[in-house]
Amino acid sequence: MIIQIIVSIGALLVLIGLWGLLTRRNLIKMIIGFSIMDTGTHLIIVGLGYRKGATAPILDSSITPGTHFVDPIPSALVLTAIVIGLAVTALMLAYAVRLHSSRGSALIEDFKENTL
Amino acid sequence: MIKRFLAIIALLGAAAVLLPFVLKLPTEEALPGLASEYIENAPGELGAANLVTGIIVTYRGLDTLGEVAVLFAATAAVGLLLKRTGNEGGVSHWRASEILESGGGFLFPLIILYGVYIFLHGHLTPGGGFQGGVVIATGFLLLLLSGSVNSFNHTVMSLVESFSGFAYVAVALAGLIWAAGFLDPRFLPQGDFGRLFSAGAIPVIYSLIGLKVGAELIGILDAMRCKVRREGVTA
Numbered sequence: 001m002i003i004q005i006i007v008s009i010g011a012l013l014v015l016i017g018l019w020g021l022l023t024r025r026n027l028i029k030m031i032i033g034f035s036i037m038d039t040g041t042h043l044i045i046v047g048l049g050y051r052k053g054a055t056a057p058i059l060d061s062s063i064t065p066g067t068h069f070v071d072p073i074p075s076a077l078v079l080t081a082i083v084i085g086l087a088v089t090a091l092m093l094a095y096a097v098r099l100h101s102s103r104g105s106a107l108i109e110d111f112k113e114n115t116l
Numbered sequence: 117m118i119k120r121f122l123a124i125i126a127l128l129g130a131a132a133v134l135l136p137f138v139l140k141l142p143t144e145e146a147l148p149g150l151a152s153e154y155i156e157n158a159p160g161e162l163g164a165a166n167l168v169t170g171i172i173v174t175y176r177g178l179d180t181l182g183e184v185a186v187l188f189a190a191t192a193a194v195g196l197l198l199k200r201t202g203n204e205g206g207v208s209h210w211r212a213s214e215i216l217e218s219g220g221g222f223l224f225p226l227i228i229l230y231g232v233y234i235f236l237h238g239h240l241t242p243g244g245g246f247q248g249g250v251v252i253a254t255g256f257l258l259l260l261l262s263g264s265v266n267s268f269n270h271t272v273m274s275l276v277e278s279f280s281g282f283a284y285v286a287v288a289l290a291g292l293i294w295a296a297g298f299l300d301p302r303f304l305p306q307g308d309f310g311r312l313f314s315a316g317a318i319p320v321i322y323s324l325i326g327l328k329v330g331a332e333l334i335g336i337l338d339a340m341r342c343k344v345r346r347e348g349v350t351a
Contacts, residue, residue: 003141011134018130022123044137051145057167058242059159060310069167071151076171080183083246083329087190090336094197097340 007047013040027096027106031089038085042078049074163306164239164315172244173318177299181288184281184328191332198339212263220262227255235326239315245322249329256334260341268338277331280324287317287324 013036020033049071055063057072100106147155154171164170172180212220235248259265291300301321307314 004138007141008138011131011138014134015127015131019123019127022126023120044134048137048142051142051147053145056242057155059165059167068145069147069155071147072154072167072171073151075168076176079168079172079244079246080179083183084186086250087187090194091190091197094194094339098197 003047003050006050007044010040010043010047013037013043016040025108027099027108028093030108031092031096034092035085035089038081038089042081042085045074045078045081159309162301162315162318163309164318165310166239166241166244169239169244169318169322170315173239173321174299174301177288177321180325181284181299184284184325187329187332188277188281191335194336195339212261216262217264220258221264224255224259227258228252231255231326231330235323236312236319238322238326239318240310240312245325246329248322248326249331250333252326252330253333253337257337260337268334270338273331273334273338276327277335280328280331284321284324284328287321291317 017033017035017037017040020036021030024030024033051068051070054068054070057069057075096106099111103110146152154175155167158164158167158170158175162170162174164173231248231251233248234243234251235245238244238248256268287301288299290303292298294303296302299321301315301317304316304320306316312319
């Protein structure tokens with residue numbers, strides 16, 4: 001049950017982020033929307049690896065034979081996704097700073113093809 | 117108006133794509149074939165207590181190498197976009213408060229120690245190279261905010277970054293020569309399960325990744341700091 005809620009929150013975050021990306025005109029706000037969408041995707045991927053009553057796939061003294069583990073592959077994929085998301089966000093912010101310093105504006109409609 | 121309508125249509129499409137994830141979550145307890153294979157074999161094959169680390173560094177090691185390469189490309193692009201034009205420098209415009217200044221100096225070594233701990237124990241506990249690298253970078257961010265350093269030594273930073281990237285590939289190639297294949301960590305002894313010196317070359321690889329990620333994120337922070345100071349933004 002709890003995992004349905006978490007994955008639903010993830011899906012909701014993806015939709016909120018997409019809405020921000022499509023309707024905001026300020027570059028920084030669009031990047032924030034992208035970040036929210038990113039977080040939602042991570043929640044969904046991690047949620048897909050969940051199994052009822054299972055524990056984290058780390059072996060220590062508390063693990064007995066017959067213990068169930070959650071799927072370790074989505075966790076590994078999300079780790080990759082988080083780092084790449086960070087790098088892409090930094091890159092987008094750098095572009096936004098650069099665009100702002102070249103035109104003095106952070107609104108997307110000031111960067112139409114024919115006005116450049 | 118038409119724009120908003122199109123946005124709503126796009127959202128409805130995305131919702132239709134996401135709905136199956138929410139409705140058809142896996143409910144059975146058994147894991148899919150590949151995952152149960154990893155869980156069964158990884159502890160014996162690799163000797164890593166943290167199975168996620170075993171998967172990231174070994175089974176999907178090529179992925180991780182590509183990820184580090186993407187991170188490097190993004191850092192290089194950020195550095196290029198926020199390139200210094202020459203006349204920056206001079207005094208910093210803001211002065212940090214006394215609390216931030218002394219607190220930053222006090223916390224910095226502890227944060228670095230914590231980051232090193234996280235990436236050295238990546239094969240035993242939750243954590244690893246990426247997390248440790250980010251923690252180290254936050255330590256340097258604190259130094260920047262508290263104003264106790266004005267610039268980082270670029271030679272040292274690029275040396276650390278290139279050395280760790282080069283050594284990562286060298287360790288991967290060593291696996292090709294002395295073990296089963298590229299990125300195979302088993303050319304070093306497995307050691308006792310659950311000890312710091314165990315799991316073959318996994319801690320070595322993860323430490324190198326930690327250094328590289330840390331150096332790259334510090335590079336991003338440095339590029340953004342230069343930009344802020346050049347524009348004369350006061351905090």
